[in-house]
Amino acid sequence: MKTMTLAILPSAARAAVLTTALTTVLAGAAAAESWDMPVAYPADNYQTKNDVAFAEDVKTCSGGALEITVHPGGSLFKGDEIKRAVQMGEAQIGERLLSAHANENPLFAYDSIPFLASSFEASDKLRDAAAPVLGKLLESQGMTLLYSVPWPAQGLYFGKEVNSVADMAGVKFRAYNATTAKVAELTGMVPTQIEAAELKQALATGVVASMISSGATGVDEKVWEDLSHFYDVKAWLPRNTVFVNTEAFAALPAEVQDCVKSSAQTAQTRGTAEAASLAQGFVDTLGKNGMKIAEPSDTLKADLTAIGEKMTADWLAATGDDGKAIIDAYKAN
Structure with missing residues (x-):
């Protein structure tokens, strides 16, 4: 028996064995x-x-x-x-x-x-x-x-029907980065930076009344409790x-x-x-909970495409050779 074998060892040997075992355990823990x-x-x-x-x-x-x-x-x-x-x-x-x-x-x-x-x-x-x-x-x-x-492709959420950029003027918009803030600026909406953890409260209290985000975020935050329309514009992922x-x-x-x-x-x-x-x-869940799911109108598509072209040009101007390298490599694949 191992315990008996250890017990019959001289005291100095027993101490050495125990010290070695303890050192091994501590080394493993430290690693x-x-x-x-x-x-x-x-x-x-x-x-x-x-x-x-x-x-x-x-x-x-x-x-x-x-x-x-x-x-x-x-x-x-x-x-x-x-x-x-x-x-x-x-x-x-x-x-x-x-x-x-x-x-x-x-x-x-x-x-x-x-x-x-x-x-x-x-x-x-x-x-x-x-x-x-x-x-x-x-x-x-x-x-x-x-x-x-x-994330899934980004769609537009509103508390009303929107058929053109003109319909967005003055709407309070949740921004989560510089791109979304720029979208708000170019559409005449009013952006407010809101992190994901604060989004539900911002919607419930009217701090924001629209956003661009994926269906995943919409489901996470149960946005049907505060907003009514989702436009599947697939802006970016x-x-x-x-x-x-x-x-x-x-x-x-x-x-x-x-x-x-x-x-x-x-x-x-x-x-x-x-x-x-x-x-x-995610999109189906939004609809099942009462949101109106719609494709953007032709007018809204045209308005958003023009905004996209401007923002792409602006991004390339801001990022220089590095941005161009990304776009060139992407288009080459």
Whole structure:
């Protein structure tokens, strides 16, 4: 018996055995790394569920050497604080709608150029085209790009019937990045920056009375309680991007880094497939709960197309050679 064998050893030998065992246990504990991952969206949102699955994959393939705790709904850091928290090392990894930081650098809005990439396939091509430029930009800020997952195509929500841009004049509009604020400006609406966690209250209290977002957000926030019309304009597919603090990542053993990278690729594929499978269901749910679902009128389509062309030109002017490189690579595929 092992216990009996240990008991009959001389006291000095027993101490050596116990010390060795304790050292092994402590070394294993010290090798385990724990990371915090703040995200802005609710725990039951498909983006957050995908992040949780990513964390589970990392724990499994690293043999428990790295454990990532996902903090949903802005509970650890609010949406607009997440990027800086990862950049400063206050959180090791995070997920953020990077287009919300377009005022810092317009390249972050590559995924929000109106009517450039309006399908999941096109969004994936644009993601790949932008990856070298986006990765370099994040690296310059002390972060490493891991993966991104699209939202379903953006539609317009209103509390009334809208058949042209003229019908939007003066409406209070929820903006979540510089692109959406510009849409409001060009349509005569009044933009207010509202993060996802504060959206429901903003709608309920009349702070905003319209927005451009996916069906997923509409379902998450039960917008049929406050708005009545959804126009499926498929303006663009914004992406949630997951990035890691570069120093924290570099401190991991090489095999754990490989594990994180492979899990990230799996998460990107899984999340994209889930978004595509859920997209129509979200719109159907809006309709089942009383919202009027409509295609945009010909007049509204023409108005929005003109706005898209202007915003694309403006974005290219603001981003210079890097923006051109993204668009050229996207169109070449």
